[in-house]
Amino acid sequence: MDDIVKQAIARWPNVPDCYGWLGLDARGRWFMRDDAVQAQGPFPEARGALLQHAKLIDFIQRNYEPDEQGRWFFQNGPQRVYVELEAAPVVWRVEEDGAADGGFAITAHTGERSAVRECLLDEAGRLYLFDGRVLGLVHTLDMEIAARAVERGLWTPVDVRADGLPERYGYVMRPSEQPA
DSSP states (O other): OOHHHHHHHHHSTTOOOEEEEEEEOTTSOEEEOOHHHHHHOSTTTSOOEEOOOHHHHHHHHHTEEEOTTSOEEEEETTEEEEEEESSOSEEEEEEEOOOTTOOEEEEETTSOEEOOSEEEEOTTSOEEEEOSSOEEEEOGGGHHHHHHHHHTTSOOEEEOOGGGHHHHHTOOSOGGGSOO
């Protein structure tokens, strides 16, 4: 978390939380959802405005984390902005790392690199990876690369139902629907 954010929390400790205003889609893109968009329906059916400002996106991603209840949020100064998720808290990018062992590297949409501990395949053919800390969906553009890791026996997908993943991996898809 940025130091300036920590200072804002200390200075204004009682700012109310914000729900429904920010969404993360299955490709790791952020969407701003104002009142009019929220009135049209839940995320991702009513997405809102795609954020495109690189410095704003970087700021959100540096200050994105879960609370103790598994609700992911962006700490915007003193205010927590809870995030509605289309698929999972993280979207993984996959690349062959070129190592002699034929390994693969994963990087979260936030830029954090990690290693795969579990590989999961849902009923719709979506591939998820768990790194021991957070579950993430493999970006659609990287499915061919991920398939090579599976074909080489480095990752073994376990069949799962997508609707059971939030409970199993401790995250909340729609924090606004959860009691505080």
